[in-house]
Amino acid sequence: MARAGLASYDRGMSALDDPDAGALHRFRWAWYALLAATVVQAVGVWRWFVVLGETPLLEWLHSPPDVGGWGIAEGTAQAIQLAVGWSALAAAAWCLWRPSWAPAVLLAAVQMAIAWAMTATDEGFPVAASWLPAAARRAFPWLTHAARMAAPLAVAWLAWGGAGTAGAPCQDAAMIRNAPWGLRCAPAPRFQAGIEQLLRWALAITFAAHGVEALQTNPVFVDLLLDSHRRWLDIDLPEARATELLTAIGVMDLLVAALCVSTRWRWVLWWMAAWGLITAWSRVAANGWFWWHDAVVRAPHVGVPAAIAWLAPRADTLANRVESPADT
């Protein structure tokens, strides 16, 4: 599937080699979406780690080794947590000032540390899969956090290999001239295709994992539905209806996850971006502004699908190329 995607990419994106202003313009938007998602997410991490100060990372550092922790003294663990939170904010500022692979890698590492901490401390969704070993079930946060890790990784990849291919210097004057803000030059088609595949799979994994949670009736999701309806629509939704609604949401999540990696339909990606925005916002809608960090750490659930939608080659371009006599 990925190979087919790359092949069609090659056919379509060769059009970009003659400077395709539209494609470059769309790439700029994709880059800005990824950058914004990474920075906004980091602000949420900062608030969570520094202002609120209770995170899975702290639990992991402080817990004794007999339950998977590091056994670090509480004060030291809190100091490390603070350092991570401030580092995330500094990295976000660095990304805004002059995007670079280093702060983006740091932000991706923070997301990985969160997933790892949730795995180690058994803080993730307790997925019901008795056929899996308990240790594998505890690793579920790696799936739900895939998009949150992928956004800064994609930023790092683009910033590091901002030229035609990863690590190669910019050699083409047109590419340098057309580089979006923050990058040294516009990326070559195959490089963009690699980024797109990374993001597509991360997004699909994230949606599929959340779909599994919904189908397994994650009680937190049910409460989000009930409280959002009550607060914003003044509807006292029965719990049974909320559960049915959640089942439908779970099926939809799995479906769009499959479509995300098997088709190039752009509307699927825009739908995922809209749904990512709604579900991130639901944390505030249901629980109040106090929990705004819970919403903004999910910024990649909006930014990643939007970026893919802008990165993906246009279907009409592909069709034109395929049907062009020059190609036959």
Added chain:
Amino acid sequence: MCGRTFDRQRVFLTLLLAAVASGRTPARAADAPRELDPLAPRHWRCIWTENPATVATLSWSTAAAGRQHIVKMAVVDPAPATDQERQRTVAAQHNGRFTGDDLELHYHHARLADLQPGTTYEVTLESDGHASPPLRFTTAPADDRPVSVIFGADSRSGLVERRQMNALMARMAAEARAAGRPPIVALAHGGDYVYDGNELSLWAQWMADHELTAGVDGHLLPIIPARGNHDHGEHFNQVFDFPAGDRNYYAVDVGPQLRWITLNTETVVAGKQTKWLAEQLADARPQYRWVVAQYHRPSFPAVKLPGRGLVHWVPLFEQFNADLVCEGDGHTIKRTPRLRANKIDPTGVPYIGEGGLGVGQRTPNAELWYLRAPDAKVGSDHHLQLLTFDREKLSYRVVLMSGEVFDEHAWPVRPPEQRAVPAVEEETEAPAAQAAFRAPATAKALK
């Protein structure tokens, strides 16, 4: 037959040794077999989830399935009048294998009904003729006598400390019986028994350690269990004899004047459970002198962020004037003053707990408005909280692992006007809860 028995022993020992060798947690490492016989009853416990004056569940485990699992019981105190009362045999109604492949372990639950209130029974648990040592348990009283309940939570790590805390409970219960003090009738556990509720080996170790609450006299300390965030999965219901898929919120009468409501912060909070709580409180408040709730994630935390109970349950506690709310999860010692509408109020509701039955302790945030001295008291040490209910007051005492008393307090019984049912509201939800939605309760609570 001998070959099969040998095989069972070998399998059981192999599983235990594998668990010891492979695990990082001491739960596995410490799980040395007490008996080599796979049908020897172990993990005995008495569970209260339904009218404990006349109903109790006696539960145990075996390493093999077996065929016949029974409880032989006899009344010992007060002395029975007839032979029929003296002896009785009850077959375990719920038997099965704990789910999961990491360990072969079978549960057996005998739900004993038609018991006499305030009565001590001697029991032996038998699986295919293999008997436990003689054990005892006492039902909840039906008369209005003072009773004590131990509240504690968070025994998921620190296994050495967990065992010491269990031994302390047994000692305290025995001392109370010997000294004629109000009997310690139950342990209300606020959740987080194990680190990962999906790992049966951890539950096996917890159940083995829980035997220590029985002490040397074999007197079982009934448990009123609440589910914690680490107790996810099917094993919780299998350990405590809840039906598969049960949501684990329920209420029991610990005597005729104490209604003990157990809530579950790990399932849907905003839906049926909150409506059920409103009905329970409305029903219980005028009938009982004492109305107490317990659950895991704190609404007024000493360390962590507040759970969903803050928005959904706290307004109901305040509306119906609950006498005490017991919470776990924070790994500290906590006693708040009486709180109402995010203020200290002498008519409000006090919150205690946070969990210290073994788990490593955190430093509470004593700067939070509801934890400031001298109105509140917080600390960090392994502990349990002894609650004694009599006609005049609810006495609270924090006992540390060393036996030292860390904190003592008493709340007088509420005046009659506070025990009346508030006027019926037309809204489906408590008005205080709606107010909480409009105002960000969480932010207020944490200021």
